[in-house]
Structure formats: C-alpha cells, structure tokens
Amino acid sequence: MSTWSPSASVSSFITLSTLSSRRSSASFETVPLELIAEAHSKGYHSVCLPLTTEDWRKRWAEMCLVPSDSIQKRGRESRRESKLVSRDPSAERKAEAWRENPCFEREEVTITRLDEAEHVTAIISEWLELDAEEDGIRYDAEIALQQELAYASYLNIHTAILPPPRNRDHISSYARIVRACLSSAPYMNLAIRLPVYDTSILEPVAPLSPSSSSSSFRSSSAPSTPRLVVSGSADSLNRNRFSTTSAPLEAHIDAAWETWDLIRSICDYNIRLALALDLTPPLPNSPGVLSKWAAEAVRYIFLPSSTFIANAKGYPHRPNIIISGASSGLHKRGGEDAYSQYVKHLERTSSVVQAAEKVGTVENFAQGYQDYLQAPLQPLMDNLQSITYQTFEQDPVKYQSYEEAIHKALLEWPKQDKIIICVAGAGRGPLVARSLCAIERSKRGHVCLYAIEKNPNAFVTLQNRQRTEWHDRVHLLFGDMRLVEIPEKVDILVSELLGSFGDNELSPECLDGAMRFLKPHGISIPSSYTAHLAPLSSSKLYNEARAIKAEKSLETPYVVMFQAVNLLSGLPPTNSHNTRSAKLRFHIPHAGVLHGLAGYFEAILYGNIGLSIHPQRKDQVSKDMLSWFPLFFPFKEPLYLPSNSELQISIWRLTNSRQVWYEWHAESFLGSSPPTFPATSGGQPLPPILMASPTIGVPSPLIDAVDLLPRSTLSVQDAPERSTARLVKIGHTSLHNPGGRSSWIGL
Numbered sequence: 001m002s003t004w005s006p007s008a009s010v011s012s013f014i015t016l017s018t019l020s021s022r023r024s025s026a027s028f029e030t031v032p033l034e035l036i037a038e039a040h041s042k043g044y045h046s047v048c049l050p051l052t053t054e055d056w057r058k059r060w061a062e063m064c065l066v067p068s069d070s071i072q073k074r075g076r077e078s079r080r081e082s083k084l085v086s087r088d089p090s091a092e093r094k095a096e097a098w099r100e101n102p103c104f105e106r107e108e109v110t111i112t113r114l115d116e117a118e119h120v121t122a123i124i125s126e127w128l129e130l131d132a133e134e135d136g137i138r139y140d141a142e143i144a145l146q147q148e149l150a151y152a153s154y155l156n157i158h159t160a161i162l163p164p165p166r167n168r169d170h171i172s173s174y175a176r177i178v179r180a181c182l183s184s185a186p187y188m189n190l191a192i193r194l195p196v197y198d199t200s201i202l203e204p205v206a207p208l209s210p211s212s213s214s215s216s217f218r219s220s221s222a223p224s225t226p227r228l229v230v231s232g233s234a235d236s237l238n239r240n241r242f243s244t245t246s247a248p249l250e251a252h253i254d255a256a257w258e259t260w261d262l263i264r265s266i267c268d269y270n271i272r273l274a275l276a277l278d279l280t281p282p283l284p285n286s287p288g289v290l291s292k293w294a295a296e297a298v299r300y301i302f303l304p305s306s307t308f309i310a311n312a313k314g315y316p317h318r319p320n321i322i323i324s325g326a327s328s329g330l331h332k333r334g335g336e337d338a339y340s341q342y343v344k345h346l347e348r349t350s351s352v353v354q355a356a357e358k359v360g361t362v363e364n365f366a367q368g369y370q371d372y373l374q375a376p377l378q379p380l381m382d383n384l385q386s387i388t389y390q391t392f393e394q395d396p397v398k399y400q401s402y403e404e405a406i407h408k409a410l411l412e413w414p415k416q417d418k419i420i421i422c423v424a425g426a427g428r429g430p431l432v433a434r435s436l437c438a439i440e441r442s443k444r445g446h447v448c449l450y451a452i453e454k455n456p457n458a459f460v461t462l463q464n465r466q467r468t469e470w471h472d473r474v475h476l477l478f479g480d481m482r483l484v485e486i487p488e489k490v491d492i493l494v495s496e497l498l499g500s501f502g503d504n505e506l507s508p509e510c511l512d513g514a515m516r517f518l519k520p521h522g523i524s525i526p527s528s529y530t531a532h533l534a535p536l537s538s539s540k541l542y543n544e545a546r547a548i549k550a551e552k553s554l555e556t557p558y559v560v561m562f563q564a565v566n567l568l569s570g571l572p573p574t575n576s577h578n579t580r581s582a583k584l585r586f587h588i589p590h591a592g593v594l595h596g597l598a599g600y601f602e603a604i605l606y607g608n609i610g611l612s613i614h615p616q617r618k619d620q621v622s623k624d625m626l627s628w629f630p631l632f633f634p635f636k637e638p639l640y641l642p643s644n645s646e647l648q649i650s651i652w653r654l655t656n657s658r659q660v661w662y663e664w665h666a667e668s669f670l671g672s673s674p675p676t677f678p679a680t681s682g683g684q685p686l687p688p689i690l691m692a693s694p695t696i697g698v699p700s701p702l703i704d705a706v707d708l709l710p711r712s713t714l715s716v717q718d719a720p721e722r723s724t725a726r727l728v729k730i731g732h733t734s735l736h737n738p739g740g741r742s743s744w745i746g747l
C-alpha cells in the first residue's frame with residue numbers, strides 16, 4: 001500500500017558558487033552544515049548539493065579529454081575525428097592509474113562527513129557525458145559516475161540525481177550505464193534529470209567543442225537546463241544543436257518522454273530509478289500534453305526561482321520539488337523563504353489536496369489505497385465478512401440512489417395493484433431497509449417484501465434485523481437466488497451484484513437464475529449496466545503487478561484506486577458489451593506505453609437514476625460514491641504506442657460450468673487518424689454509440705474509442721468507413737489468461 005505523505009517535500013539547490021563563496025561562521029564547523037541549517041530554517045525539507053567541485057572537473061578533463069587547444073590547431077574537425085588526436089603521455093598515465101583505482105582528492109568533493117550528508121540529495125557531476133559521441137569519453141564517464149556513487153553511498157546518501165541525457169543517438173549507452181550503476185549501488189536511488197522538452201527549440205545554442213562537455217558547463221552556477229538532441233532532425237544528424245523550431249512543441253515533449261521510456265525500459269522498470277523532471281522551460285497551455293508524466297515515477301521536480309509554475313501542483317506522486325536559485329535575490333520582497341511557502345500554498349489549495357482532506361469524498365475515503373492492487377471480491381463463491389459489508393454500507397450515495405430508484409418505480413406502478421418486491425442478495429440488509437423507506441415514502445398500501453441471501457452468516461444478521469426492526473414487513477429466504485423457492489412471482493427485483501467492470505462479480509449469471517421469479521412485465525433494479533475499457537499507462541501499476549512474483553499475477557484483473565496513471569485515449573461513451581466480447585479501437589494521439597486496461601461500469605437503476613464510476617461521468621451521475629474502484633487488467637509486456645497510432649483491444653468474457661474468466665489482447669497499428677463518425681442515410685452524422693444509456697447524465701465528450709462490433713445504429717454500408725484498411729501492423733501482446741489459467745471467478 002502506498003503511503004500518503006501530507007505534503008510535497010521542498011528542497012533548495014545549493015550551488016557550488018554559494019558553497020565556495022561562504023566562510024564558515026563560529027556557530028557551525030563547516031560551510032555545508034551552515035547552509036543546510038539555513039535551508040531548514042527557511043522551510044526547506046532538504047537540500048540538493050553538487051557532490052564534486054571544479055577541481056574534480058579539471059582533473060577529469062585533463063586525464064580523459066583531449067585538450068581543446070590541440071583541437072583548435074586542427075581546425076573545425078568533427079567530434080568523431082577528435083579521438084584520433086594523441087594525448088599527452090603523462091595525462092594518459094594518470095588516467096590509466098585513475099581507471100585502475102578511481103579515487104578522489106579532498107578538494108575534489110564538497111562534503112566529507114556523515115553529518116554534512118544528512119538530508120542531502122547528491123547531484124552527480126553534471127558535465128559527465130554518459131552518452132558522449134566518443135566511446136572513450138563514455139567509458140571514462142561511466143568510471144567517474146561509479147566513483148561518485150560509491151562515494152555518496154559511503155556517506156550514507158540514498159539518492160543521487162544523474163547528469164541528463166543529451167544525445168539521443170547514445171541513449172541506450174546512457175541507459176546501460178544507469179542499469180549497471182543500479183546493480184553496483186544496491187541501496188542507492190537514482191533520478192534522471194530531464195527537461196520537459198529540448199530548450200534549444202526556443203533559442204539557438206552554440207555547438208559543443210570536442211572537449212566541451214566540460215568547458216561549456218558553468219558548474220559553479222545553478223544547473224542549466226540540459227538539452228537533448230532529438231535524433232532524426234537534420235540538425236541532430238549534423239551533430240549541431242541549433243533550433244528545430246519547425247517541429248511542434250508537443251513533438252519535443254514526446255521526444256523527451258520517449259528518452260525516459262527507453263532508459264527505464266533498458267533498466268527493466270527498476271523501482272529505484274525515478275525522474276527528476278525539469279520544468280524550467282515555459283510550459284505549453286494544453287495540460288493533456290503533460291499528463292503522460294503523471295503516470296511516471298516523477299520523484300523530483302526542478303523549478304528555477306525565475307519561473308515559478310503553478311502547474312506543478314497536484315502531481316500524484318507528491319514529488320520533491322527542488323528550487324534552484326532561491327538565494328539569488330530575484331524576488332527581493334518575499335525573500336528566500338517565500339518560495340517554499342508558495343509551493344506549500346499551491347499544494348494546500350490544489351483540488352487534489354482539498355478533495356483528499358474533505359470527509360466524504362472518494363479521495364479522502366481512499367487514502368492509503370491509491371495504486372494498491374486488491375483482488376476483486378467473489379461474493380458468489382465466497383461468503384463475505386461482516387466488516388466487508390460494513391465498509392460497503394458507509395457509502396453515502398449508493399443506497400440513497402437505490403432508495404430513489406425504488407421510490408420512483410413504486411410511484412409509477414399502477415395505483416390499485418398489490419406490489420411484490422424482492423431484494424436478491426440482501427447482505428446485512430441495507431437495501432431491505434431502503435426498500436422499506438421507499439415504500440413508506442410512496443404511501444403505497446399493498447406491498448410485500450422478500451429478501452434472499454445465500455451467505456449463512458449474513459443471514460443471521462438479517463434474522464436479527466427482522467426480529468428487532470422489520471418484523472412481518474419482510475420475509476426472509478435463505479439460499480442461492482438461482483435455486484431458491486419463492487412463494488410468488490415478483491414485480492420489482494432489486495439486486496446489487498455489480499463489480500467494478502459491471503459483470504465481474506457474476507451479476508449476469510445470478511440474475512439469469514432469478515429471472516424465473518420476475519413477472520413478465522416486472523422491473524429489475526438495476527435495469528441495465530455497461531462496461532467500459534480504456535488503455536492505460538502506469539509504470540507503477542505494472543511494477544506492482546510484477547512484484548507479485550507468481551507468473552499469474554500479470555494475467556489477473558485487480559481492483560485499484562488509480563492515481564499514477566495516464567489514460568492513453570478517451571473512453572467510449574459505452575461499450576455495451578453484454579455480447580460478452582468486444583473489440584475496441586482507440587486513436588492514440590500522443591506516444592505512450594500501454595501497461596494495462598482500465599475497466600469501469602455504469603448502471604441505470606431506474607429511469608434517470610444511475611451509478612457510475614466512468615471517470616468522465618461519475619460526478620454527474622453519482623458523485624462521491626465510494627463503493628467501487630476501477631478494475632485494472634495488466635499486460636505482461638508493455639506495448640509501445642507511437643503518436644497517432646491505433647490500438648485495438650479485444651476482450652472476451654468466457655465461461656464453463658464452474659467458472660467465468662476474462663481473456664484480453666492488444667494490437668497496435670500505424671496510420672491511424674482520429675475517428676470520424678459515419679453519416680446516416682439522412683446525411684446526419686451518427687453520434688458515438690449511445691443507445692444503451694440514453695437516460696444517464698450527458699454523453700461523454702470523448703469519442704476517441706469506437707466499438708468495432710456491428711451495431712444496430714450503424715448500417716452495414718457504414719462499416720467499411722471505419723475499417724482498418726491502410727493500417728500497418730506494428731505490434732501486439734500475447735493473449736492473456738487463456739482458458740482462465742491464471743484468474744477466474746467461481747460460479
């Protein structure tokens with residue numbers, strides 16, 4: 001279960017120039033101790049400190065890089081040619097000795113004592129190019145990185161922020177080095193600093209000189225925003241770093257995310273690897289572009305004091321926010337403390353935090369359960385515990401909605417008739433009590449109420465309530481609704497057998513068995529329900545499911561209160577999949593990785609009264625209902641989906657005489673365009689498929705996904721327009737849970 005920390009941690013970035021310009025005062029033994037104490041007194045929880053000094057950068061450059069003057073002599077050579085330049089033999093000897101036995105000298109590190117390292121996040125030398133063009137520089141950068149991490153571990157520092165990737169062509173080398181470090185430093189958490197997009201698209205920058213990685217970096221100042229060369233652009237192929245303004249900002253944001261995706265994939269989704277997202281560049285207005293980061297392990301957010309950005313609030317991971325330049329005096333009136341105070345204010349006033357603090361909201365109820373995988377209930381096969389019923393019964397919305405639905409049905413029933421109601425699956429009796437309230441409110445005279453329950457333990461509670469509260473107003477029947485004998489047929493059948501995906505607690509099978517005692521023109525409450533699927537990206541959930549070591553863990557649906565997830569496409573208004581299988585087509589506007597499917601349900605109880613956990617409609621239909629979290633169907637292998645690709649999902653609900661199970665599968669294609677809806681014969685465009693829920697709220701504005709099954713609202717000649725012609729297949733997953741081998745629900 002994830003813990004819910006009360007507030008984001010705010011760190012101050014202490015620069016090398018601050019460290020070197022201060023003299024320690026009488027009250028502190030060392031400058032780092034004084035600066036750390038000062039940061040604490042100004043409301044910062046921790047500090048980020050460069051681990052190494054200028055001296056280390058100089059020694060490393062002398063040993064491992066070709067001196068820049070020897071390059072200048074050779075004129076404008078490419079970096080690739082620079083490795084042919086011979087080095088000074090004494091520098092080469094020193095380098096060999098260092099490679100044999102990497103070791104710092106005292107002046108090369110900023111801190112030396114355990115107490116200086118408390119609450120410190122180490123910034124690894126930013127000038128190390130783990131993705132340098134030259135093999136030799138990459139090789140030496142890896143040795144230096146290992147050396148710095150070993151030193152940080154020695155000082156009991158648990159987190160280090162790595163130099164950013166800069167060269168798309170060698171990201172795989174970068175990632176391989178990070179993976180090696182994760183295994184050689186087993187107690188260290190690593191974070192990769194990544195700008196939200198390549199800032200060179202805003203302003204041209206000079207090309208790097210061969211030894212430039214070091215010389216161009218002003219390590220004594222606050223960290224500059226790293227720049228990433230996006231492969232494939234003409235500029236990057238020429239190894240220049242000039243503006244690529246022709247590409248839209250979104251493409252650059254996608255490129256940054258793809259860099260991260262490659263690194264974390266090569267590192268096998270290691271949970272000790274996280275992102276330090278640099279929000280220094282001006283952010284685009286469209287929040288959807290950034291939403292993919294919500295599904296990632298963003299553990300740090302870099303904010304320079306010059307661009308204080310309110311969008312950082314509400315990130316679900318509650319990352320550490322690192323403020324650089326807080327002491328630069330940029331906002332003189334507020335002073336240094338103002339930044340941490342403002343970040344805390346933004347967080348306190350954000351809708352996410354306010355909802356979590358308000359009693360009665362789902363966010364408040366679900367605290368501690370965000371992204372926690374729970375096995376779905378099996379109320380038919382298992383007998384639920386009293387405490388489980390008690391949890392359901394806290395729902396302030398579900399029972400009220402049922403009472404309203406029953407009341408409405410009673411009012412609409414012909415006045416002179418006697419009415420027989422049956423609550424099938426009564427549990428501890430809350431729907432029985434609500435039925436009695438509705439009867440009383442409707443002022444109907446002749447009403448007879450039955451309650452059926454198959455859980456022998458809950459049946460004791462029902463008997464007790466009958467004796468103490470209900471008396472002869474309720475007739476109890478013990479047994480399975482599929483088999484139990486009932487003295488007369490009923491007019492209104494009330495049940496609540498719904499799972500997060502509608503039918504996953506076997507409501508269809510149970511109600512099929514109960515239909516024999518519902519009169520032909522009788523009413524079922526709920527009158528219908530629909531299941532909805534959406535493709536989902538969440539490295540966190542993927543890792544959680546993988547952490548359960550059993551092979552079947554990635555072929556099992558889970559109930560999850562989603563937090564660190566990103567829906568890769570909109571949800572269809574309804575999948576209407578009582579056919580027990582569906583094939584769904586999703587347009588993927590932005591590149592992403594598919595880790596699983598999110599499953600939701602919507603039910604019409606009676607008339608316009610419903611229940612919904614559909615993310616876009618739940619607030620209109622049944623706001624603050626607590627009883628259901630969505631279902632998560634994981635995929636065993638993540639499936640990469642490029643921008644403007646098409647995802648096709650197949651899902652089957654299958655059954656034998658003893659079990660029901662789901663099987664699922666995904667395929668990806670290139671060449672997709674956002675779906676358009678075919679015109680009817682009258683020339684009017686068809687709306688998205690809506691006929692199954694015409695009475696609930698307003699239709700979802702999201703129309704990305706379209707049910708591919710032939711539907712009554714689509715004429716046959718319309719179908720080819722929506723076919724998958726001209727799509728190029730690019731990938732697929734395996735078929736999950738074939739034959740119900742890993743997960744099933746008992747009948």
Ligand SMILES: C[S@@+](CC[C@H](N)C(=O)[O-])C[C@H]1O[C@@H](n2cnc3c(N)ncnc32)[C@H](O)[C@@H]1O
Pocket residue numbers: 379380383384389392393424425426427428429430431452453454455458479480481482496497498510
């Ligand atoms: C989700 S609980 C709902 C309980 C209660 N109606 C409420 O809303 O709090 C479903 C109940 O239906 C019962 N149940 C499930 N299948 C049943 C069946 N085939 N026959 C009788 N009861 C059944 C379970 O034991 C459980 O008490």
